[in-house]
Amino acid sequence: MKRLHLLFLLLAPGIASAQASGETAFKRACVRCHVAQAPSVQAKKQSRGLTRSYPGAGPNLGEVMSRRSVDQVRTWIDNPTKVNRKTGCDTRRLADSEKNALIQFLATRAQPPPPPRDEMLEQEKRKGLARQSEQRQSQPGQQNPQQKGSK
Template identity: 45%
Template sequence: MKRLTPLLLLLPALASAQDRGELAFNKACAQCHQAQAPSPAPKRAKGTREPVGPAMDQVVRRKSLEEIHAWVQSPHRFNPKAICDTRLLGPDDLEPLMGFLATVTVPAEPPRRVVLKQRMEQQVTERTRRKKAEAEAKAKKSQSTNQGKK
């Protein structure tokens, strides 16, 4: 319980940092990026445009948060043709934004065929292990029976 109390006291601060990061993302990034790529193609409302930039969960899989932080600070240094305008972000918005990106981007589920293949491999391994254990038990049993007959 003693260890739990400090964590409980930190929860509101962590939640407010998450909210500040989400506000920073919505203020400067959401015009061109989505936090997560939609799994099926969603229907867009009339008058809205498709995001120009990649979904941030895909970016976080390819780049580290340090690289993204450097990009956000000066995108034109990395790509002079970048249309990314991060001037709306203040220096105090960068850390909450990085925290938001780290928490909101969840690795995508593997494709169904990969999941099925992994399950099948686990089942085969388990079945092989079980058969081997049964064979060893049977060998021990027959060995002990043979010793008793001598």
């Protein structure tokens, strides 16, 4: 177990660095026309607002990553005009390493973030109560602990 923690500590800076370089590549090549948010109702509204306000603005790349394969996204990033002649995307200045980092960054944005801690605890509490209720109903011969003293 200690080795696993040590491995994580050794890899964490590299993961953070890759995330940062992917975000930098996104800011260099994509941010003028795109957002990169996890697919959600709010993200769709913001993306629609962006495309309405700015003709030529592109889609939310977080949503694109959830609908397309990595190979399809890589093909687009390598040569956007090969996929769509009329695009305004220009990724020519990105090195291959930056393109890889960009794809990894977008992949992290395709996953919705976990719910806040209090919401997760509330969900777990509800699941636990539902399990207890099911157990009581499946064992009709046993009395409810609250009813024991009332006889």
